[in-house]
Amino acid sequence: MKVHVDMNLCQSHGECVFAAPDVFDLGDDDVLVWKEDVDESQRAEVEQAVQVCPMAAIRIEG
């Protein structure tokens, strides 16, 4: 599956980093970095990240 983040919406709350630490991370400047291609085994974590994002900036494709 693919993970998309709308960086026009992202305000670096960091909730996704806690929900799915293998997929999302913050750089030292607090800007979000993430893996776009994610293994199916991590779907539950990524779905949790989608739900806890205060900006609703994360979308799963596939």
Place this chain on the structure above:
Amino acid sequence: MGGPVVIVGASLAGLRAAQAVRVAGHEGDLVIVGAEEHLPYTRPPLSKELLRGDQEAADCALPGADAVPGADWRLGTPAARLDRGAREVVLADGTTIAYNRVILATGCRARTWQGPGAGLDGVFTLRDLGDALALRTALQAGGRLVVVGAGFVGCEVAATAAHRGVHVTVVDVAPHPMLPLGPELGGLMADLHRAHGIDLRLGTGVRALRGPGQVTAVELDDGTSLEADAVLVATGAVPNVEWLADSGLTIDRGVVADATLTSVDDPDVLVAGDLACWPSALAGGAVVRVEHWTNAVEQGRLAGRNALVDDPAQRTPLTSVPTFWSDQHDRKVQAVGLPGAADEITIAEATPDGERLVAIGARDGRLVAAIAFNATKRLGWYRRHLAAGTPPAQVLAEAAADPAALGAAEAPTVAGT
């Protein structure tokens, strides 16, 4: 558990509960009751992006709210009673909805001004979409806004209004804004608001709102009279529990539950969000109630999942650490844990200009919170310590020795002196 699941409250906690009920495999009836006409929407933009005019009502929709499979939304009519004997939710129009499990998520409403001048035009509260749109219209004229209450909503609206060119005064009986942050960080928040031209009147309450029909002035306890074209009353929120008065459930401001969010009185009743009181491990087992966005998400998810587990002993306790944030001017305030429960708040690291920092909150020698200004990544480090139960002194020592800490690169080195 195949019988009907009824969720009372159609905001964030209710939506996340509904989604969790379906994800957990419930194929039976799923009814969500909401007092407002809208499908669930997200409230944080109401004091910021929507109030600024950068967003409209449609932008506040919560994705997925229209895609809960087979959800029966009953919107626009509040629940009036919970009849546990008959296992029914009774709506204000008399409709009854049978449940096998019910999740209570009716949240809070804004506390209103009850003193002299209650009912004047131009006096606002901010809780729902309609409130925000009305306040936005009032602010379009510019003029003078007096905000009563320097908590989250009051401070955010003050910042937003000041950036729109409105003359803003904030009044609070407390000695500093954002009371749970403690005096030092609260003082820094006061500095920030004053630097943006906001007039803070602290340590004084409001005696009366004045005006013939439309509010024109706010009279303070210290005798000062502030001219006002609009007043926002932002003095906190009140749980919506009146409809449960004859339900027999234990109510202590909110509805009292155990750590699995199951009512202490009835295993078929669960709670989630702003009205939920539960014993928090972080607070040493004390019963707490948290009115924040991520809490509504986590509790909604857990209550939805637990509602499908027949044996209460097999339900999962809440272990997530509460988090919250507030955007004021160019500062993002974020906290994890329970800052309000701390009896001591200490700055652990900061940049030399003080623009970015992290502080920890301790109670009885235990770490209970961490608070960051513009330092999300660093806050994550503290969040892990909070979850692990690291003692505060050890956290401070590790932060002081951490080369990744804020200000570490600028700190004078001991070597060579």
